[in-house]
Amino acid sequence: MRLPNVHYSVCPHNCWPVNCGLRVEVEDGRLCALAGNPHHDFSRGRLCVKGQASGEIQRSPHRLTRPMKRAGARGAGAWEPITWDEALDTIAARMRANRDGGRPQANAVYHSHGNIVQRVNWKVLTPRFANLVGATLWDGNFPCWYDVGLAQALTGYWGLHDPVETGAHAAALVNWAQDPAASQANMVPYLLQVRDRGGEVVTIDPRVTQTAALSTWHLRPRLGSDVWLANGVAAVMLREGLVDEAAMARMGDGFEAYRAHVLALEPRLAARECELDLKDLERLAALYGQGSPLCTNLTRGALGKHWNGVQMVRAVLCLVALGGHIGVRGGGVVWGEAVDWNPSLQAQDRAPATPAHPNNFNAIDAALDSGAIDTLLVVGGNPLSQWPNLNRLRAQLARVPLVVVNDLFLNHTARQADLVLPATSWLEELGLRASNSRIYLMDQALPPLGESREASWWMDRLARRLGVEDYFPWPDKEACLDACLASAACAGASVAELRRRPEGMPAHVAGVPYADHRFQTPTGRFAFFSAQAETLGLPPLPTPEEAPEGARRSPGLLARFPLQLVSERRNTHFHSFHDSHRLVPTLRSLEPEPLLHVHPRDGAARGVADGDLAELFNDRGTARVRVEWTTEMAAGQVGLNDGWPELNLLTSSLCPVAPAVTAVMGLGGQPAYQNALVQLRKVAP
Amino acid sequence: MRLGFSFDPDRCFGCLGCVAACANANGTPEDLFWRRVHKLPPEPGSSRTVYLSMACNHCDAAPCAQACPAGALTKRPDGVVQHHPEACIGCRCCQMACPYEAPQWDAARGVISKCGLCHDRLDQGREPACVETCFAGALRLLRLEDGAAGGGTEAAGLIHLPEAGPMLRIASGPPGAFPPALPLPWERP
Numbered sequence: 001m002r003l004p005n006v007h008y009s010v011c012p013h014n015c016w017p018v019n020c021g022l023r024v025e026v027e028d029g030r031l032c033a034l035a036g037n038p039h040h041d042f043s044r045g046r047l048c049v050k051g052q053a054s055g056e057i058q059r060s061p062h063r064l065t066r067p068m069k070r071a072g073a074r075g076a077g078a079w080e081p082i083t084w085d086e087a088l089d090t091i092a093a094r095m096r097a098n099r100d101g102g103r104p105q106a107n108a109v110y111h112s113h114g115n116i117v118q119r120v121n122w123k124v125l126t127p128r129f130a131n132l133v134g135a136t137l138w139d140g141n142f143p144c145w146y147d148v149g150l151a152q153a154l155t156g157y158w159g160l161h162d163p164v165e166t167g168a169h170a171a172a173l174v175n176w177a178q179d180p181a182a183s184q185a186n187m188v189p190y191l192l193q194v195r196d197r198g199g200e201v202v203t204i205d206p207r208v209t210q211t212a213a214l215s216t217w218h219l220r221p222r223l224g225s226d227v228w229l230a231n232g233v234a235a236v237m238l239r240e241g242l243v244d245e246a247a248m249a250r251m252g253d254g255f256e257a258y259r260a261h262v263l264a265l266e267p268r269l270a271a272r273e274c275e276l277d278l279k280d281l282e283r284l285a286a287l288y289g290q291g292s293p294l295c296t297n298l299t300r301g302a303l304g305k306h307w308n309g310v311q312m313v314r315a316v317l318c319l320v321a322l323g324g325h326i327g328v329r330g331g332g333v334v335w336g337e338a339v340d341w342n343p344s345l346q347a348q349d350r351a352p353a354t355p356a357h358p359n360n361f362n363a364i365d366a367a368l369d370s371g372a373i374d375t376l377l378v379v380g381g382n383p384l385s386q387w388p389n390l391n392r393l394r395a396q397l398a399r400v401p402l403v404v405v406n407d408l409f410l411n412h413t414a415r416q417a418d419l420v421l422p423a424t425s426w427l428e429e430l431g432l433r434a435s436n437s438r439i440y441l442m443d444q445a446l447p448p449l450g451e452s453r454e455a456s457w458w459m460d461r462l463a464r465r466l467g468v469e470d471y472f473p474w475p476d477k478e479a480c481l482d483a484c485l486a487s488a489a490c491a492g493a494s495v496a497e498l499r500r501r502p503e504g505m506p507a508h509v510a511g512v513p514y515a516d517h518r519f520q521t522p523t524g525r526f527a528f529f530s531a532q533a534e535t536l537g538l539p540p541l542p543t544p545e546e547a548p549e550g551a552r553r554s555p556g557l558l559a560r561f562p563l564q565l566v567s568e569r570r571n572t573h574f575h576s577f578h579d580s581h582r583l584v585p586t587l588r589s590l591e592p593e594p595l596l597h598v599h600p601r602d603g604a605a606r607g608v609a610d611g612d613l614a615e616l617f618n619d620r621g622t623a624r625v626r627v628e629w630t631t632e633m634a635a636g637q638v639g640l641n642d643g644w645p646e647l648n649l650l651t652s653s654l655c656p657v658a659p660a661v662t663a664v665m666g667l668g669g670q671p672a673y674q675n676a677l678v679q680l681r682k683v684a685p
Numbered sequence: 686m687r688l689g690f691s692f693d694p695d696r697c698f699g700c701l702g703c704v705a706a707c708a709n710a711n712g713t714p715e716d717l718f719w720r721r722v723h724k725l726p727p728e729p730g731s732s733r734t735v736y737l738s739m740a741c742n743h744c745d746a747a748p749c750a751q752a753c754p755a756g757a758l759t760k761r762p763d764g765v766v767q768h769h770p771e772a773c774i775g776c777r778c779c780q781m782a783c784p785y786e787a788p789q790w791d792a793a794r795g796v797i798s799k800c801g802l803c804h805d806r807l808d809q810g811r812e813p814a815c816v817e818t819c820f821a822g823a824l825r826l827l828r829l830e831d832g833a834a835g836g837g838t839e840a841a842g843l844i845h846l847p848e849a850g851p852m853l854r855i856a857s858g859p860p861g862a863f864p865p866a867l868p869l870p871w872e873r874p
Contacts, residue, residue: 034709036818038867045867046818052705167863181698188698188820189863208727208734210698214821218732503866571700585715586708590701630726632734 007445008037008502010433011051012426013574014117015184016299017336018042018163018435020051021502024427024445031058031427031446039503042164042435048185049571053586057425058446062409062583064422065450074398075416084451087404087419088458092465094375094402095133099466104134105356106374108367112140113575114380114407114423115455118431118442119337120484124345126379129459131347132468136356136373138364140381142669145301146359147657150668151313152335154530154538156519157326159333160509161295162437167193169330171292172200174284176316177226177302179203181210183569184299187334188214194295200287204229207566207597207639208632219284221274223564223637224306224674227544230315232270233285234262234322242289243322251321251517254529254540258318261541273544288323293330296320305567305673307547307656314530315542321526327515338509339434341484360662360669361388361655368396375402379455380423384412385576385644388651388671391621406455411579412645422452429454430477430495432484439490439505441498444477456480536661547675549652551636554677561618561677563602565650566639573643580643594646596625597639598680603629608682616640618678621649627680638680642673651676687764688802689743689827689852690816691842696823696857699724699736703815703824707740710803710814717789719800720815738824740815741766741787741800745850749799752782757797764852765802773797784849822863827854 005026010019021040025033034055038045047054067087071078098106109130116122122139130137141149152158166173167190180187191214195201203215204226212218221229237243238259248255271278288294296316303312317333325331357367367373376397387393397403397416405414406421414420428449431442448454456472463471474480478495485493489507498505519526527533534540546552551564572591573581581587596616598608608614610629615622616638623646633639640647654675657668699722707713707720720740727733743766750758750766757772758779768788773796779788780797788799803813811817816824829852842856 041866044864046820047702047706048818048820049701049705052702052709052818055709181700185698185700185702185820188700189822192696192821193863208732210700210734212732213698213734213736214696220732571702586705589716589718590704631729632726 007443009427009442009445010440011047012054012057012117013050013577014113015186017334018186019117019433019440020047020186021440022047022051022054023502026445029447031055034058037502041438041503043186046186049590050574050587053584056584056586057408057578058427060409060583063449063452064407064409064420065452066422067451068420070418074418077415079420084453084458084461087421088462088465090419091375091377091402091404092462095135096466098374099134104352104354105136106372107133107135108138108357108373108375109135109377109379110138110140110381110383111379112381112386114577116140116380117426117433118429119433120341120431120481121455123341124484125456125459127346129463129471131351132471133463133466134352134354137359139359142359142361143386143671143673145304145670146667147304147309147670148298148301148313150657150661150665151310151317153520153665153667154310154533155314155317155527156521157317157321157333157514157526158520159298159335160338160436160513161332161334162435163187163190163334165330166190166295166334169293170194170199170295171330172202172287172294173297174202174204174287174294175211175215175297176204178297178300179205179209179211179569180297180299181214182571185571187299202284202287206634206637207568219276219280220634221276223566223634224308224547224550225274225544226303226312227308227315227542228270228273229276229281230312230319231262231265231542231544232267232274232281233288234319235265235270236267236281236285237289237322238263239267240285240289242285244324247324248322248528251326252526252528253521253523253531254527258528258541288319291324293328294323294325295331295334296325297334299334300569301670304670307550307654307672307675308545309670309672310657310668311539311542311545318528318542321528326526327512327517329512332513336436337434338436338513339439339489339507340487341490342486345484355663358659358662358669360657360659361653361671362657362669363659363662365653365655368393368400371399373400376400376404378403378405378413378417380407382407382411382413382576384416385580385648388648388673389620389653390645390648392653406458409579409583412576421458422450424448424452424454428452430481432481434507437507437509439493439498439507441495443499536664537658538661547672548654549675549677557677561679562636563678563680564637565616565647565676565678566637567642567647567651567673568597568639570641573641576643576645580645591641594623594625594640594644596627597630597633598627599631599633599635599637600629601635602638602680603627606680606682608680613683613685615681615683616646616650616678617681618650618676620652623647623649624683638678650678687745687829687852688807689764689854690740691825691827691854691856692738693823693857694735694737694855696821697736697738698821699734700820702818702820703738706814706818707800710806713798714791714793717791717798719789719798738815739785741802742785742844742851742853743802744852746848748782748784748849749779749788752778754778761804763807765804765807767801767804768797768799770794770796770798784846785851827852
């Protein structure tokens with residue numbers, strides 16, 4: 001029998017596609033131990049540095065415990081406690097005025113990882129709130145992977161392979177611009193299984209990454225040259241007869257056009273554009289064309305953070321198809337979740353006719369800039385760290401009449417807000433989590449701290465104040481989750497059943513995704529040539545384009561700011577959670593300040609030594625950083641962890657996908673975080 | 686039986702999970718880590734950073750225990766070098782004697798603190814926290830049988846330091862299978 005004080009949940013960091021299992025012990029309403037769940041079928045008792053330190057979130061003395069309103073000017077740091085009723089009355093008054101004044105879209109909800117780690121909040125409860133009260137909804141995933149998603153939607157192919165299957169069956173694994181060792185350490189056992197079986201593990205990244213340390217081959221192309229690389233490899237494959245062209249023509253639309261497009265590219269020219277040897281492209285072509293299952297890891301949205309990201313992902317997906325890896329056990333692409341919750345609960349049918357501002361950074365920037373947003377509810381997110389070009393954003397947010405932040409802690413954005421609402425932790429809520437093939441319960445282990453309440457609790461009370469009585473029609477959260485589980489993928493699952501299965505439950509999804517070669521395009525075929533893209537004004541075939549702010553297209557800017565800023569990921573951060581993890585002692589100790597990776601040659605040329613304090617700057621801002629000399633960076637590039645707001649003082653608001661595209665496709669609109677030029681100078685300590 | 690750590694640099698990827706697992710399991714204070722991960726960035730022309738995860742090596746000759754005037758560091762029969770904070774006088778001689786900077790100064794309590802190989806977990810048949818959490822299987826518990834073949838200080842892969850006899854094996858072992866999930870704690874009907 002299970003001891004009454006033992007509960008199973010998952011890690012609160014929103015890794016992708018699988019969260020590690022947690023086992024927690026509670027006594028007298030207090031967390032006394034937190035460790036990996038040894039029964040969890042994916043993580044098997046292991047936790048990374050963030051997971052091991054996550055008990056410190058629960059025990060933190062810095063948690064917000066009651067609603068507060070600012071007691072002085074915004075950002076002055078003075079707060080006074082208020083009741084939930086007063087907070088919700090204040091918000092409801094403005095939202096009602098906006099709605100009754102004919103501009104409901106001036107009410108905006110932005111929800112991000114702190115909220116969407118609870119999968120029903122992401123997929124059901126928050127969209128349901130926005131639809132029922134008629135507010136604009138900005139999904140926290142737009143900075144992460146929306147351009148990758150757009151490329152997948154245009155191609156009709158989402159990958160969806162399970163890393164467990166990759167570990168067991170892949171003959172080779174290509175981490176294309178992915179560093180799972182730094183961002184999702186729980187995928188490493190499966191990566192090593194491929195290597196231990198003698199398979200090739202490839203990392204494609206200009207930097208020497210942690211995953212490169214585990215790889216059998218590391219390819220370092222020029223930053224942003226991925227379309228050249230994928231198309232060049234495809235050209236080699238087609239020239240050398242490594243492609244079953246008849247099968248491609250059967251599976252896809254426009255294969256002939258793609259074939260001609262790629263064959264027009266001289267592989268030697270592609271290699272030169274990538275700053276690689278032709279033999280590197282030939283070796284990669286041999287690997288993709290060898291006929292045994294090759295898995296391409298595109299788990300994170302790294303490519304989507306490039307100006308040309310949609311095309312990069314399109315080019316890679318076409319290469320995956322060309323090698324015959326689609327619908328093959330151990331092949332395909334590792335990506336995201338395939339488990340759907342009950343879709344009818346989103347109340348999409350009751351969304352008002354007024355078009356909301358699309359979930360696209362261009363649209364968001366324009367809405368904030370034009371004063372179109374009156375009331376902004378930020379739920380589990382931190383725009384003033386994670387959105388680009390923070391000095392611009394800061395000025396925009398200062399003009400929004402009411403900014404409300406719902407979080408565990410007073411983060412960068414909350415400090416500039418009018419109201420803060422205390423959130424419950426993941427151990428204080430009953431919730432659900434899914435991977436690409438499994439469902440897990442996040443059991444409630446503890447009562448809410450102080451007056452903290454979960455998002456659906458206050459959304460219900462806010463909705464009622466706006467005349468919506470049926471936002472939360474369930475008697476309790478368990479009934480709500482059971483209703484969410486009423487979907488084809490979750491058949492047979494219930495909270496009660498999941499509670500008996502700390503190892504997780506299999507979802508009803510295809511064992512080998514896309515084995516039937518049915519794709520999510522209007523024709524049901526794989527889009528080598530995307531007619532849909534052409535209609536939307538995007539290149540129908542994967543086409544390289546240099547970024548407007550980069551080494552090649554902006555020589556004038558390059559003369560002043562000769563370093564390319566790379567947004568990195570390290571194990572010690574999950575974006576800017578917990579105020580850049582400064583409120584989690586173990587993580588703060590391991591990375592106490594923003595650490596800039598600099599090639600020794602670039603450091604020496606500027607008189608900036610290893611360990612020095614320095615300023616990184618461009619026309620958008622200046623960031624103070626600690627310098628680490630490392631040959632892991634390519635000369636001419638500097639790398640900063642994306643968990644620090646210092647990074648986004650320097651990134652630009654440029655976003656390649658137009659809002660009109662997002663309005664049609666529901667995806668696209670990632671800012672081009674990876675295209676920023678900077679300069680570095682020493683500062684006095 | 687002599688216990689220590691086995692470390693495979695071909696599998697470590699510097700995630701720091703072992704560092705935090707140690708802090709989580711042992712409740713060490715902020716900024717004080719019994720285990721640390723060192724990084725050697727790639728040589729010119731190389732594409733590989735090498736990581737080294739290190740804590741106390743539970744040396745055979747235990748220079749720390751020899752240097753301790755208070756008897757606060759002792760060697761267990763299984764080889765674990767155990768620290769007894771109640772006997773520690775805070776002289777920090779052990780820190781000067783240790784070739785690996787394993788003993789850490791706990792300024793708040795005025796005593797030394799160090800890795801005890803999770804001996805309480807070992808006594809319950811569990812692995813040290815750092816070993817248990819390692820996603821790569823890079824860090825493992827080293828068990829050398831006394832008198833058994835390969836059990837001497839010259840055993841393959843052991844760091845050779847005659848005056849200390851560290852129980853740290855740097856070796857690329859056979860590929861370790863990712864251990865399966867533990868059976869469920871209760872029977873399902």
